[in-house]
Amino acid sequence: xxxxxxxxxxxxxxxxxxxxxxxxxxxxxxxxxxxxxxxxxxxxxxxxxxxxxxxxxxxxxxxxxxxxxxxxxxxxxxxxxxxxxxxxxxxxxxxxxxxxxxxxxxxxxxxxxxxxxxxxxxxxxxxxxxx
Amino acid sequence: xxxxxxxxxxxxxxxxxxxxxxxxxxxxxxxxxxxxxxxxxxxxxxxxxxxxxxxxxxxxxxxxxxxxxxxxxxxxxxxxxxxxxxxxxxxxxxxxxxxxxxxxxxxxxxxxxxxxxxxxxxxxxxxxxxx
DNA sequence: CGGTATCCGGTGCGATACTG
DNA sequence: CAGTATCGCACCGGATACCG
Numbered sequence: 299x300x301x302x303x304x305x306x307x308x309x310x311x312x313x314x315x316x317x318x319x320x321x322x323x324x325x326x327x328x329x330x331x332x333x334x335x336x337x338x339x340x341x342x343x344x345x346x347x348x349x350x351x352x353x354x355x356x357x358x359x360x361x362x363x364x365x366x367x368x369x370x371x372x373x374x375x376x377x378x379x380x381x382x383x384x385x386x387x388x389x390x391x392x393x394x395x396x397x398x399x400x401x402x403x404x405x406x407x408x409x410x411x412x413x414x415x416x417x418x419x420x421x422x423x424x425x426x427x428x429x
Numbered sequence: 430x431x432x433x434x435x436x437x438x439x440x441x442x443x444x445x446x447x448x449x450x451x452x453x454x455x456x457x458x459x460x461x462x463x464x465x466x467x468x469x470x471x472x473x474x475x476x477x478x479x480x481x482x483x484x485x486x487x488x489x490x491x492x493x494x495x496x497x498x499x500x501x502x503x504x505x506x507x508x509x510x511x512x513x514x515x516x517x518x519x520x521x522x523x524x525x526x527x528x529x530x531x532x533x534x535x536x537x538x539x540x541x542x543x544x545x546x547x548x549x550x551x552x553x554x555x556x557x558x559x560x
Numbered sequence: 561c562g563g564t565a566t567c568c569g570g571t572g573c574g575a576t577a578c579t580g
Numbered sequence: 581c582a583g584t585a586t587c588g589c590a591c592c593g594g595a596t597a598c599c600g
Contacts, residue, residue, distance in 0.1 A: 316452075350563075404446070
């Protein structure tokens with residue numbers, strides 16, 4: 299029996315939606331799969347910051363939630379292809395809007411000093427890069 | 430100096446967007462504030478599962494990110510009002526779509542047995558309730 | 561190639577108590 | 581009313597090693 303995924307559910311659709319794609323990597327994985335089918339190491343190359351372990355774990359959760367499909371080819375060397383399921387596809391507009399929102403509201407901070415002091419500190423969050 | 434919020438940033442707008450509202454409680458808080466200004470304990474009552482500590486912490490982060498406004502009244506007893514900032518308002522369509530997606534695709538499982546075995550395990554996630 | 565297994569540190573977060 | 585302070589542990593997630 300698998301443990302109940304994260305913490306707990308209050309019953310709110312919002313939380314359910316976020317549980318399914320709200321984590322950094324799940325969203326990114328789904329986003330990358332919008333372009334089409336990807337193999338495991340393709341995804342790794344597309345997302346250099348995620349460890350193999352985490353990529354595997356997140357893919358398994360997405361699969362268990364029915365968001366993606368995992369197709370294993372009985373070959374040597376092994377070959378596994380990941381793609382969005384129909385359910386996963388329904389997230390497409392949401393993912394694109396999320397991406398768009400990030401682009402619009404969290405534009406990369408320029409090296410030059412801002413004209414005005416900037417109303418929020420969001421920009422800073424973009425600065426720290428991959429470890 | 431405050432620590433750089435979560436883990437790290439790869440530079441992806443998706444992650445930035447999720448960092449700002451991607452956590453269960455941040456999203457819920459923002460969603461609640463769509464209806465209008467709320468006092469601290471009003472929010473607590475609206476979200477019985479979040480502890481006082483977490484509510485405070487999440488509100489502070491949202492404030493630091495410029496998503497919400499915190500207005501303190503110099504009265505006894507104290508009174509603090511939270512509301513969405515202009516930036517926070519820009520998330521409204523996204524939040525509503527997220528909510529809608531949850532409603533559409535993760536309908537509450539009925540006590541009755543499903544006609545077909547159900548293609549995914551998402552429904553289970555809605556079952557475990559607040560601790 | 562596409563994973564598991566194991567170890568282990570950091571921190572997210574709840575519980576509880578105290579405060580202006 | 582609207583918070584801080586402190587404790588404690590679960591678990592998230594990185595590093596590394598091994599496997600079919």
